[in-house]
Amino acid sequence: MTTQLQSPRPTRRGPGSPRWPKETFGADLGASLVVFLVAVPLCVGVAVASGVPAELGIVTGIVGGLVVGLLPGSTMQVSGPAAGLTVLVASAVAEHGLGMLGVIVLGAGIVQIVLGLSRLGTWFRAISPSVVQGMLAGIGLVLILGQVYPVGGLEQPATTAAKFTGIPDLVVAATTTAEGLAGLGLAVAALVIMALWKKIPGKLRLLPGELVAVVVTSAAAALLALPVQKVQIGSLLAALNPPPAAAWAGLLTPAVLGSIITFALLASAESLFSAAAVDRMHDGPKTRYNTELVAQGAGNAVCGLFGALPMTAVIVRSSANIQAGARTRLSRVLHGCWLLLFVVLLPGVLAFIPTAVLAALLIQAGWKLLELRQVVALVREHRSEAFVLVLTAGTILATDLLIGTLTGLAVAIVKTAVEVSRLSVDAEHADEHVRVTLGGNATFLRLPRLLDHLEKLPAGKHVHLDLTMVRHLDRACHQAVEHWAAQRRRGNSTVEVALPGKVG
Incomplete structure (x- = not known):
């Protein structure tokens, strides 16, 4: 039995009524603070896992609030850097360089805008659910496999094969070195706190478990002077990475064009699948898919100009927004304001966060992406669909996200053709x-x-x-x-x- 999270229906505005009604302002203000507290560690963690400066993750979160938050499409969805795109970003930066990231993200945003204006947004709902689950599970596996290395105080290897072969060295480092033992202890503590926090009764549960885990473990690391690596945060303006003139010369190369299309399709799919889930959580206005796709494209275009991470609608922040009682899109706009003020006024606070703790947050995010209960249910009920899911996830783990997703799509099409025939x-x-x-x-x-x-x-x-x-x-x-x-x-x-x- 599933339960539906409901938020009060937003008040309909007449021609002369204010954009942000007074009767909903208090609820939206409170919800925005909750979403802000969830977004801070995740923005930083996704950036670090993607191999880019942590400030660029904050920039994407700010754009997601101030740009996409103001645009029509969805009312309750909150956009920002997503764990599901970390593998793709890390691969693009490794292959093309950090300077080319802005060009790719800007190009992806323009493709999304074109898709939305062409009214192709609803077609993303036609993608086989088993392929989508396989894609998310594959990303989750890659995310977990990569983030166990920062827990042990090591840099994650570049390839999947190296990540597997490096596990024995990781185990030794995590159990014998001071940095490894400290990182392992903090990561385990963070995971335990996040798991137990869901069982906390009353209004305390409105406080995000991720934030509680980060605050408690960061405080412990500082008080005990543990020998762990910390997040490096500098000036937000200095971290901006607008594409240099030389980067535009590579725009039309096949490899860059392939990355642009891949970013656009995966970011669009993740955003619109998130929209379908979010719409089931509240009884307010539902998402207009094509309009939302244009809004996401506009946000990614702005992120590209800043050289920041790509964005999607993020289910974790969106569900937190609804649970906290948001009534209008003002809550997601305000969350972007709080991110901007925080990084301008209190950037030094982020420097207390150990990278092992951020890795724990992303390991938990990867575990959620696996959705093992749904996989087990699919194996019992639809073995052919489960085969597509496992094949997609396994191919992503063995090769990369694009090849794995295309393989899953091809097999799903063939399977459907055989079943129909x-x-x-x-x-x-x-x-x-x-x-x-x-x-x-x-x-x-x-x-x-x-x-x-x-x-x-x-x-x-x-x-x-x-x-x-x-x-x-x-x-x-x-x-x-x-x-x-x-x-x-x-x-x-x-x-x-x-x-x-x-x-x-």
């Missing part, structure tokens, strides 16, 4: 004739089975081949039937073929 063949034998009745869809995928049945029919008998119950007969099967009938007639047998009304 079901063909029944029934034969009734009499002394002088045989009646063969076909039903279902006769496509080239079922051609071997069809010909196998026809070629086994005894010679010398009259054959009545009834295809009138076939819903679809493609050209390949049509030609094969005609060719078989012609051969049969040349052998002094009689064949009567009844075709369906429409042949494809």
Whole structure:
């Protein structure tokens, strides 16, 4: 049984009513503070995991609040840097350099705007759920595998193979060195706090467990003077990374164009899948998919100009926004204001956070992406769908996000085509004739089975081949039937073929 989180329906505004009604301001203000507290560690953690300066994650969070927050599309969704794109960002930075990141993100934003204006946003809802689950599970696996290294005080290797082969060294470092033991203790403590905080009764639970874990473990690291690496935070303005002139020269190269399309499609899919989930949590106005896609594209275009991380709508922040009682989009706009004020006025506070704690937050995010309960249920109920999910996730882990996702899509399409092309063949034998009745869809995928049945029919008998119950007969099967009938007639047998009304 599932429960639906409901927020009061926003007051409808008349022509002369204020943009932010007074009766909802208090609720939106409180919700914005909760979302801000959730966003701070996640913005920093996603940036660090992506291999870029931590300030760029904050910039993306600010743009998500102040730009996307003001635009129409969705009311309750909150946008910012997403854990699901860390693998893609890290790969793009490693391949093209940090200077090219802004060009890629800006290009992805423009593609999203074009898709939204072309009213293609709703098509993202047609992607196979097993592929999406596999994509998220694959990202979760890569995220967990990469973030266990900062817990042990080591830099994560560049390739998946190296991450697996480096596990023995990681275990040694985490259990024998002072930095490794301290990082492991802090990470475990953070994970335990986040798990137990969900069971805290009353209004205290409105305080995000992620924030509590970060504050408690960071305070412990400072009080005990633990030998762990800390987040490096500098000036926000100095961290801005607008694309240099030389970066634009690589815009039309196949590798960069491929990254732009991949960023755009995955960011769009994640945002719109998040919208579908968020819309089930409240009873206010629902998301307008094409408009939301334009808003996300505008946000990514601005992030690209600043050279910051790409953004998506983030389910963790969005659900926190609804649970905290948000009524209008003002809450997400204010959360962007608090991020900006915090990083300008109190940047030194972030420097107290150990990287091992941020790694723990991302390990928890990766674990949520796995959704093991849904995987187990899928294995029990739909094994073919589970195969697509596992194949997609495994291919992402073994290769990269793009290859894994495309592989999953291709297999899902083939699986659907095979399932749709079901063909029944029934034969009734009499002394002088045989009646063969076909039903279902006769496509080239079922051609071997069809010909196998026809070629086994005894010679010398009259054959009545009834295809009138076939819903679809493609050209390949049509030609094969005609060719078989012609051969049969040349052998002094009689064949009567009844075709369906429409042949494809």
